[in-house]
Amino acid sequence: MTAIPHEHGHAHHYTTTGLDHRKIAIWAFIGSECLFFGSLISTYLIYKGRSVVGPFPHEAWTNPSTGQTFPAILDIPVTSASTFVLLMSSLFMVLAHASVVRGDRKYSKIWLAATALAGATFLGFQAFEFTSFVHEGLTPRTNLFGSSFFILTGFHGAHVTAGVIWLITLLFIDFRRGLRPADAINVDLCALYWHFVDVVWIAIFTLIYLIQ
Amino acid sequence: MATTVAAPPRYAVPHTKYERGLWSWLATVDHKKIGQLYLYTAIAFFLIGGLEALIIREQLKGPNGQLVSAEMYNQLFTMHGTTMIFLVIMPMGAAFFNYLIPLQIGARDVAFPRLNAFSYWVFLLGALFMNAGWIVGAAPDGGWFAYAPLTTQQFSPGLNMDFWVIGLQILGLSSLAAGFNFITTIINLRAPGMHFMRMPIFTWMSFVTQFLLVLAFPIITVAVTFLMLDRFFGTNFYTITAGADPLLWQHLFWLFGHPEVYILILPAFGLVSEVLPVFSRKPLFGYPVMVYSGILIGFLGFGVWAHHMFAVGMGPIADSVFGVTTMLIAIPTGVKIFNWLATMHGGSLRFTTPMLFAIGLIALFTIGGISGIMHSSPPADLQQTDTYFIVAHFHYVLFGGSMMGIFAGTYFFYPKITGRLMDERLGKIHFWLTFVGMNLAFFPMHFAGLNGMPRRIYQYQANQGWDIENLVSTWGARILGVATLVFIWNFVKSRRSGAVAGRDPWGAATIEWTLPSPPPEYNYAVIPTITSRYPLWDAKSPELTADVPHTPEGEKRTDVSVGGKETHASFKGPSDTHMASEVAHPSAKELGIAMPTPTIKPLLASIGLTVMFLGLILKHSVNYQSLWLPVLLAGVAFFVVSLYAWLLSPLEPEHH
Amino acid sequence: MAADHPHSQTTYDTHGDAHAAEHKHPTWKTYKWVALILFVVTVVEVWIYYIPSFVASRAFVPVLLVLSAAKFAIVVAFYMHLKYDAKLFRALFVFPLLIGVAVIVSLLFLFGQIAVRA
Known part of the structure; x- marks a missing residue:
């Protein structure tokens, strides 16, 4: 990893549309992801209310054999906070991209770092949420709700993790040799991915957390 | 008519390790080499899948067959279907996408050459993974559709379905990566002046196919991930006692499965749409309608999936809706059939081998299509479903359709790929053996099915009205076996001794034929x-x-x-x-053309990915169970490191 | 799918057009307003969640769906600059999105909570 290549190859190659290959590919990828998350969300909604045993997302449950009572498990205040953090990370991300386009080395680093940090904070919230659910007696093996909830939000979290790694890589390159306006496309790709992960969360927050 | 040139093109003698020997294949990023890798791999698996079919037919040739056990039979029909769909027809399509799309649109390579190599290696390793079950004596045995909950740990213990679940997961990644690559290639690498409506029809059908790939595979990825998690980590997606719905898998699977059917047939449609005009000496009849009907088939293909599930009792509303959409999708397909006929009408026909196979597709696919319309009606389907009538239907569609189209394409483009023509005499023998064998093998299945013979049974009793039908089918399969040997012999032999093709042996119309062959x-x-x-x-x-x-x-x-x-x-x-006249061709370097540097990194990344999944399957092994997590993590690490090494190295040699 | 508009590539056929699209990027000010709107809508969503009478009413679910669809659209249009970018990207995104939504809705009709049973 000694030599980090500069923006290479594409400037002098003919393209039919004048658009960058990678940008077309990432939009196709995002389109494909719509079906991926669509299937996960469908499964969650189909299985909603079909769990044989609790805990349940929106109502309390008493185990008939032990008499133990479990409260409604979703923590709206905490998730609202993490939703807010993720929304703000999208703002930081557009600002990072705008800074790179302007050639502003200082603010590109600041906003990239802020985005990565906000992403990491969101993941922290999710780790907290998952562990507290496990303590309250909900694992992916407990019931249908557990399986579909953990896998849907877990896959979203995995996407956020990949995005944070991507952001850190860009930040690393920025420190190593500086991101120039010619590199804006690289940041743009990351930004498109990042915003998409954000809009998926917008859907999840409403469909899974708020609608009862 | 065609200018046939006596000498093959001369290229500079390869001297670096990237230009000859094993390394030139392992490190290649050239779409033409990757296309050939797909082609050879798919042919190898065609032989394996065909062998499985022959064993099945020998078992069923008469009542109470004793050749294989019930367990072995389940593995055979599962792997026959899985192999033919995922390891033969799809990679055959990929072979043509790779070889032809850049040539047809006037490009030097695909948009992402290294991702292209990655797709192939992931496919190859996934295919080997899927077949690794044979080695440990536990090949997948739950049908190519792997209906959960029957395939959950409770009802399918053992490694069999583990190989299927993980193998399919790996193969899906290959198809997705290739899909993004070709969508970008077709949108962005068309030569100047090649508007969408000037694009060769094969490229058009491939374009639609890529969208089906990237939209259908995420769904199966999710369904298979659920099954994987259920099997390996005890989640409840398909656990009926936990309240799971037994239809979840079926819906997700067929949401993928029906677009998949069009993924299998559209490239073949594209190939015969190239072949028919050339040997009719007429432009394709109704080119725009062919394009629009292809798009419409792709679009409607997402709205018919539940016709695979009429027997589960979805209720009259759902049954009616899916019955109607299924009948609707027959319209654009029928339009294609009539357009091909109109292309031939009044043309000066030349009955070369590719033309015979293309006409074969029209005839046989029409039969398969009509039996398909028969079971688009739910009441009729209830009589036909899970019988040999269905087996007959999809073999007419997939063998009579996809494979005939692929054979037509192989004979047609072989001279472009190798520089030499395949032998016409052997080709015609191959065609007639295939045509006769295929009809003998699959037509009687219609009657066996209507007389009540169920699918997926390894034995049957005498005098139920199926004896003759099965015997004839077995003879048909044997003839198909011979036909395949003729094809292989022709394919291998012509490489050396075939007539030199020159640039344009057929008098074709599209720009790939302006190039030297190869x-x-x-x-x-x-x-x-x-x-x-x-x-x-x-x-x-x-x-x-x-x-x-x-x-x-x-x-x-x-x-x-x-x-x-x-x-x-x-x-x-x-x-x-x-x-x-053929002259010596300068190298890319002499012409100052920047070509991507060969690299082994995509192969390394695909190995990392496969090792990761290998770790998962070790979790269910007896002897190496404790190793599963270390192996999985090692695979992830290897994948990430190779990926970074790949992404941070330039595509082309640094110049200026 | 771009395939729906075989002739549409004329709209982004040249380098010039693509660059023109690049230059129409939204500004700082737009970004801040968008962030503010997203924030306010999210606050409204969480707020109505805590009004039991509203949660019990028939309007609750549709209102939430509309609000989150609005947020979704705003992020896609401004932050992912789909509003300003080449039409091709719009096709590449919207077509799969519609299929995805259709899949969710039809699965729910088939055997989810809004299943239609005769």
Whole structure:
């Protein structure tokens, strides 16, 4: 990893549309992801209310054999906070991209770092949420709700993790040799991915957390 | 008519390790080499899948067959279906996508050459993974559709379905990566002047197929991930006692499965749409309608999935809706059939081997399509479902359709790939053996099915009205076996001793035929400018394209009859000057063309990915269970490191 | 799918057009307003969640769906600059999105909570 290549190859190659290959590919990828998350969300909604045993997302449950009572498990205040953090990370991300386009080395680093940090904070919230659910007696093996909830939000979290790694890589390159306006496309790709992960969360927050 | 040139093109003698020997294949990023890798791999798996079919037919040739056990039979039919769909027809499609799309659109390679290599290696390793079950004596045995909950740990213990679940997961990643690559390639690497409506029809059908791939595979990825988590980590997606719905898998699977059917057939449609005009000496009839019907098939393909599930009792509303959409999708498909017939109508037909296979597709696919319409009606389907009638139907569609199209394409493009023609005499023997064998093998299944013979049974008793049908089917399968040997012999032999093809052995119309056969690594020394849908015919036989819009004059001359045109549209390609004689071709370096650097990193990344999944399957092994997590993590680490090494190294050698 | 508009590539056929699209990027000010709107809508969503009478009413679910669809659209249009970018990207995104939504809705009709049973 000694030599980090500069923006290479594409400037002098003919393209039919004048658009960058990678940008077309990432939009196709995002389109494909719509079906991926669509299937996960469908499964969650189909299985909603079909769990044989609790805990349940929106109502309390008493185990008939032990008499133990479990409260409604979703923590709206905490998730609202993490939703807010993720929304703000999208703002930081557009600002990072705008800074790179302007050639502003200082603010590109600041906003990239802020985005990565906000992403990491969101993941922290999710780790907290998952562990507290496990303590309250909900694992992916407990019931249908557990399986579909953990896998849907877990896959979203995995996407956020990949995005944070991507952001850190860009930040690393920025420190190593500086991101120039010619590199804006690289940041743009990351930004498109990042915003998409954000809009998926917008859907999840409403469909899974708020609608009862 | 065609200028056949005596000598094959001469290229510089390979001298670096990237240019010859094993390394040139392992590190290749050349779409033509990757296309050939797909082709050879798919043919190898065609032999394996065919062998499985022959064993099945030998078992069923008479009542109470004793050749294999019930367990072995389950593995055979599961792996026969899985192999033919995922390891033969799909990679055959990928072989043609790879080899032809860049040539047909006037590009030097695909948009992401290294991702392309990655797709192939992931496919190969996934295919080997899927078949690894044979080695440990536990090949997948739950059918190619792997209906959960029957395939959950409770009802399918053992490693069998683990190999299927993980193998399919790996293969899906390959298809997704290739899909993004080809979507980008077709949108962004068309030569100047190649508008969408000037694009060769094979590229068009491939374009639709790529969208089906990237939209259908995420769904199966989710369904398979659920099954994987259920099997390996005890989640409840398919656990009925936990309240799971037994239809979840079926819905998700067929949401993928039906677009998959079109993923299998559309490339074949594209191939015969290239072959038929050339050997009819007529432009494709109704090109725009062919394009729109292809798009419509792709779109409607997402709205018919539940016709695979009429028997589960979805209720009259759902049954009616899916019955109607299924009947609707027959319309664009029928349009294609009639357009092919109209293309041939009044043409000067030449019955070469590719033409015979293309006509074979029209005939046999129509039979399969009509039996398909028969079970689009739910009441009729209830009688037919899970019988040999269905087996007959999808073999007419997939063998009579996809495979016939693929054979047509193979004979047609073999000279472009190898520089030599396949033997016509052997080719015709292959065709007639295939045509007769296929009808003997699959037509009687209609009757066996209507007489009540269920699918997936390994034995049956005598005198139920199926004995003759099964015997005839087995003889048909044997003939198909012989036909395949003839094909392989022809394929291997012609590589050395076939007639030298020259650039354009068939008198074709599209720009890949302006290139030497085989083309140089950079394809086009100068990127051509496209002025029409049929550039070579404009140049060589302008009377053929006189009334076709999208030629330079044609746009305003749609009223001119064939032969009434005098001005010759000129094809502004680089090859015009030395079309007649083959000269030595300079290397990319001499021409100053930047080509991607060969690299082994995509292969390394695909190995990392496969090791990761290997770790998962170790979790269910007896002896190495404790190793599963270390192996999985090692695979992840290896994948990430290779990926970074790949992404941070430049695509092309640094210059200037 | 771009395939729906075979001729549409004329709209982004040249380098010039693509660059023109690049230059129409939204500004700082737009970004801040968008962030503010997203914030306010999210606050409204969480707020109505805590009004039991509203949660019990028939309007609750539709209102939430509309609000989140609005947020979704705003992020896609402004932050992912789909509003300003080449039409091709719009096709590449919207077509799969519609299929995805259709899949969710039809699965729910088939055997989810809004299943239609005769």
